[in-house]
Amino acid sequence: MNGDPKLERIAKGNALALCATGTWTASFAPVLERMVADAEKLAGTSQSIFIDVSEVAKLDTFGAWLIERLRRSLTQGAVEAQIAGLSANYSSLVDEVRRVRATPVIDTSAVTITGMLEQIGRTVAGVAGTVAGLIDMLGAVLAAVARTLIHPRSFRLTSTVHHLEQVCWRAVPIVVLITFLIGCIIAQQGIFHFRRFGADIFVVDMLGVLVLREIGVLLVAIMVAGRSGSAYTAELGSMKMREEIDALRTMGFDPIEVLVLPRMLALVLALPILAFLGAMAALYGGGLVAWLYGGVDPEAFLLRLRDAISIDHFIVGIVKAPVMAAVIGIVACVEGLAVQGSAESLGQHTTASVVKGIFFVIVMDGVFAIFFASIGM
Amino acid sequence: MAGEIQNPIIRVRDITVQFGATRVLDGLDLDVKRGEILGFVGPSGAGKSVLTRTIIGLVPKVAGSIEVFGVDLDASNTSQRRNVERRWGVLFQQGALFSSLTVRQNIQFPMREYLRVSQRLMDEITIAKLTMVGLKPEVADRFPSELSGGMIKRVALARALSLDPDLVFLDEPTSGLDPIGAGDFDELVRTLQRTLGLTVFMVTHDLDSLYTACDRIAVLGNGKIIAAGSIADMQASQHPWLRQYFHGKRARAVMG
Numbered sequence: 306m307n308g309d310p311k312l313e314r315i316a317k318g319n320a321l322a323l324c325a326t327g328t329w330t331a332s333f334a335p336v337l338e339r340m341v342a343d344a345e346k347l348a349g350t351s352q353s354i355f356i357d358v359s360e361v362a363k364l365d366t367f368g369a370w371l372i373e374r375l376r377r378s379l380t381q382g383a384v385e386a387q388i389a390g391l392s393a394n395y396s397s398l399v400d401e402v403r404r405v406r407a408t409p410v411i412d413t414s415a416v417t418i419t420g421m422l423e424q425i426g427r428t429v430a431g432v433a434g435t436v437a438g439l440i441d442m443l444g445a446v447l448a449a450v451a452r453t454l455i456h457p458r459s460f461r462l463t464s465t466v467h468h469l470e471q472v473c474w475r476a477v478p479i480v481v482l483i484t485f486l487i488g489c490i491i492a493q494q495g496i497f498h499f500r501r502f503g504a505d506i507f508v509v510d511m512l513g514v515l516v517l518r519e520i521g522v523l524l525v526a527i528m529v530a531g532r533s534g535s536a537y538t539a540e541l542g543s544m545k546m547r548e549e550i551d552a553l554r555t556m557g558f559d560p561i562e563v564l565v566l567p568r569m570l571a572l573v574l575a576l577p578i579l580a581f582l583g584a585m586a587a588l589y590g591g592g593l594v595a596w597l598y599g600g601v602d603p604e605a606f607l608l609r610l611r612d613a614i615s616i617d618h619f620i621v622g623i624v625k626a627p628v629m630a631a632v633i634g635i636v637a638c639v640e641g642l643a644v645q646g647s648a649e650s651l652g653q654h655t656t657a658s659v660v661k662g663i664f665f666v667i668v669m670d671g672v673f674a675i676f677f678a679s680i681g682m
Numbered sequence: 683m684a685g686e687i688q689n690p691i692i693r694v695r696d697i698t699v700q701f702g703a704t705r706v707l708d709g710l711d712l713d714v715k716r717g718e719i720l721g722f723v724g725p726s727g728a729g730k731s732v733l734t735r736t737i738i739g740l741v742p743k744v745a746g747s748i749e750v751f752g753v754d755l756d757a758s759n760t761s762q763r764r765n766v767e768r769r770w771g772v773l774f775q776q777g778a779l780f781s782s783l784t785v786r787q788n789i790q791f792p793m794r795e796y797l798r799v800s801q802r803l804m805d806e807i808t809i810a811k812l813t814m815v816g817l818k819p820e821v822a823d824r825f826p827s828e829l830s831g832g833m834i835k836r837v838a839l840a841r842a843l844s845l846d847p848d849l850v851f852l853d854e855p856t857s858g859l860d861p862i863g864a865g866d867f868d869e870l871v872r873t874l875q876r877t878l879g880l881t882v883f884m885v886t887h888d889l890d891s892l893y894t895a896c897d898r899i900a901v902l903g904n905g906k907i908i909a910a911g912s913i914a915d916m917q918a919s920q921h922p923w924l925r926q927y928f929h930g931k932r933a934r935a936v937m938g
Contacts, residue, residue, distance in 0.1 A: 331846060334799040365846035366878070367803070370810050397877040405810045406819060646827020649782030 308362065309333070312340045314347075321351040323375075326360040329368025341371045345378045354379055359390025369395070369402045435661070442561075442639045443631075446569055449562045464567035472533040473575035479532070480525055480579050481586040487524060488516060488587030489594045496599035505599055509606055510613040512591040517618040521584035522576075523670055526629040529576055530662035534637040537568055538658035541641025542651045550642070560642070569634040576630035577623055584622065617682050625673050632669055633662045689752055691716045691849055691881045692737060697746035698905075699729070699736055706732050708905030709746070714849075719875055719882040721896030725923065728902045730885045731775070734851055737883075738772055739763075750849070768796050770849040771842030775857065777834040779826040785812070785837050786822040789844050796845060811840040816870060832863045836870075843874065852884040856891050864888060868895040889932060901927075 310327035323344055329337060347354065356372060358364070372388060379386035391399055453460045495508035541564060544550050550560050588610070595601040601609075640658035644651050690713035699707040706729040714720050724730050735741040737748055739755060748755045750766050758766070779788050789808045793799055799807075809819045815836040826834060835855060842850050855871065856864035868891050875882055886892065892899055893913060900910040901924060909919050917928050 331793075331797050331799065334797060334803060338800055338803055366810060366814075366843075367799070367807060367846065370807055371803075374806070394879065397873075401814055401873075401877050402810055405806075405813045647781035647825060 310337055310340070310361075310368075312344055314344075317355075319351065320353045320355060321347065322355045322357050323347075324357045324360060325372065326362070328363045329358075329361050329371070330363055330365045331367040334367055334371075337368060337371050341375045344375055345382075347379070347384075351384065353385035353387070356386065356388045357390045358388060358395070359392070361395070364395045364398065366398065366402065369398045370405070373399065373402045373405070438639050438643070439635055442565075442635045445561045446565060446635065449559065449566045452562065453566065459562065461563065461567045464563075465570050468568050468571035469574060471536070472529065472571050473578055476529065476532060476575070476579060477582060480528055480583050483528065484521065484524060484583035485586040485590040487520065488512065488590030488592075491515060491520070491587070492591035492594040493598055496595065500599075506601065506605070506609055508591075508595060508599065509601065509609040512588065512595075513610050513614040514618055516584050516587040516591070517614060517622045519622070519670070521587055522580040522622045522625050522629065523666070525580045525583040526576060526626070526633065526666045527663050529572070529579065529630070530633045530637075530666060531659050533572060533575075534633045534662040535655050535659050537634065537637035538641040538644075538655045539651065541565075541638060542644030542654055545642060545644045546646055546651065565634075565638045568638065569631065572630040572634040573627045576633075577626040580623060580626040584619075621673075621677050621682055625670065628673075629666050629669055632665045636662045636665060689749075690714055691751060692883065693747075693749040694733075694737065695747045695749075697733070697736060697748065698744040699732055699741060700744050705905060707736070707743075710902075710906050712900060712907055712910075714881060714883055715898075716881055717875075717879060718897040719871065719884060719895055721892045721899045722883065722885045722902065723887070723892065723899060723927070724902030726887075729905060730902055731853055733902065734853055734883070734885055738770070738851060768845060769847050770851065771845065771847040773835070773838050773842045773850065773852045773855055775853045777826070777838035779834060779838055779841065781826050784823050784825055785829070788826070788837060789841050792841070792844050807844075808840075811843055812837075814843070814870075814874065815840045816866065832859050832867075835859065835867065839870075843878070846878060847880070849881045849883065852882060852886075854885055854887060856886065856888045861890070864890060865894070871895050 308327040310325070310329050310333050313324040313326070315322045315324060327333075356376060358372060361368070376386045376388055388399065492508055492512055495511050496505055499505055499508055541550070544564070550564070553560050553563060592603060592606045595606055596603055637658045640654040640661070644654045692712070692714040694710060694712040697707050697710045698705065710733065712733075722730055722733070732741055736743050737750070751769060753762055753766050755763065755766065779785075780791065783791065786805070786808050789811055790804050793804050793807070808822060812819055812821060817833065817836050817840070821829070821833065821837070826837070829837065835858075839850075839852075839855070842852075852871070856867050859867060868888075871882060871884070872895050874880055884891065884896065886896075896913070898911065899913060899916050901908050901916070901921075903921075903923055908921055909916060909924060916924055919925070919928075
């Protein structure tokens with residue numbers, strides 16, 4: 306029953322009959338296409354051609370379409386082509402296929418040099434749009450803060466506490482672990498290289514200044530951008546995809562006030578706390594290594610640390626934290642709300658959120674460094 | 683093959699599905715015959731979608747057996763199972779189109795995976811499938827997010843049909859469509875069933891669909907099939923839920 310498909314040619318006087326037999330289904334598509342292409346060349350050899358399908362054992366859309374394709378190209382070659390011998394079962398399928406308007410497929414995906422240049426131009430122009438979007442969001446958040454200050458009852462405490470748990474409390478173990486290890490590494494490297502000059506003890510100065518001013522907050526901010534910024538973007542993005550944000554708007558809620566503000570506030574509170582814990586963990590790790598590896602006992606370490614650092618170092622570090630948190634939060638929320646309808650878009654914006662978040666954090670850190678150097682802190 | 687024709691295309695025996703302590707399906711039996719359109723109804727939350735998802739293997743069952751095309755899905759190996767999967771198409775409630783692929787790529791996705799077909803033929807078949815489900819060829823290069831709800835359902839149906847399956851599962855195909863669109867869809871399912879010789883397993887809430895599209899109706903309640911038969915059997919049934927369903931205000935309006 307399931308024989309290989311064939312298309313036999315039988316001459317009948319002036320007319321030619323093409324007898325289709327066997328299984329005309331998708332599994333035989335390559336064979337069928339070749340046979341049909343061969344038969345298409347018959348246009349011009351005969352006045353009229355019958356395509357006899359009475360012997361076809363099995364037909365599906367693929368087979369029916371190929372028969373229809375043959376009929377069409379023969380008709381185009383000025384041949385009177387007809388399909389004959391359709392069983393009742395298959396005639397409706399062939400009729401259905403006959404209604405298909407074959408439109409040539411236009412391939413729009415061609416890569417050209419002008420296209421690539423255009424893409425680069427658009428990307429560069431898009432940078433301005435990104436910055437404008439961030440400023441826009443900053444303004445919207447500040448306006449929401451002002452509204453909340455005027456009507457404190459509209460503040461969403463539950464939501465804020467929930468997000469605080471997510472971005473602060475649950476982040477503590479990983480942040481402490483990583484900063485502890487980084488502290489260990491800095492101390493080990495410092496001791497290893499300073500020892501050559503007999504300046505072991507200066508590792509404490511380096512560790513204290515580096516951790517409190519720079520590494521502590523910068524490292525924690527980068528971790529938070531990767532951990533919480535991406536989560537914010539994904540949350541807001543999937544809400545955008547499923548029209549939940551539109552639903553909020555129609556109910557008269559401001560998405561900035563309901564969704565963005567609690568997240569931003571949680572982040573702005575969380576980052577200084579995490580930065581402080583991170584700095585402590587790094588100092589502890591560094592102290593541990595200095596003791597076990599460098600032979601600086603804890604008492605000497607603490608004494609030296611007290612001499613080496615002042616409260617200024619700590620302030621310089623911790624002041625940066627809320628600003629960096631705001632930058633991460635704004636970037637994450639802008640990207641989240643920019644998600645379009647597809648899963649791919651969600652992925653792209655989540656990636657962009659983390660990349661831009663980290664980039665802006667480092668830029669901010671540089672700006673702060675210049676500022677503090679200028680005022681002599 | 684001969685045995686397969688007489689046997690039901692889907693044979694569900696004594697299926698039990700449990701989520702935690704709640705037993706959703708409790709020793710359920712169901713047969714779907716070759717070439718019929720089975721309408722599957724029941725109250726919301728009765729487990730209609732769960733049964734569909736259990737048959738297609740997305741929900742694990744506690745007990746029972748499922749045979750599709752005469753293949754016991756528990757006893758089958760990977761290649762047998764793939765063979766069965768190649769012969770069925772599924773239309774999910776929300777369409778479940780791949781959002782990052784165009785309509786054309788969505789429809790061609792199963793073809794690329796299972797068939798060795800030239801790109802030209804795939805493109806032509808895509809247009810043919812779109813025409814069959816009543817869409818214009820221009821839709822082919824749009825993304826799912828640029829389609830209306832009814833169009834998504836139609837594209838999803840075209841994708842479910844892309845391999846010319848013998849069996850399709852439709853999960854609430856007409857929900858969320860306007861009455862005219864829903865009527866068209868019923869008509870479409872009927873036409874496709876005739877032209878392609880499909881067997882259709884349709885979960886629905888739509889009384890119109892039951893009247894116009896379905897050959898047979900099965901009713902789910904308390905984790906079991908409480909009734910199965912023609913629409914006349916349903917109307918004659920004395921079961922309280924069925925009486926309410928088929929003799930309620932809306933049902934009278936449909937029968938008009």
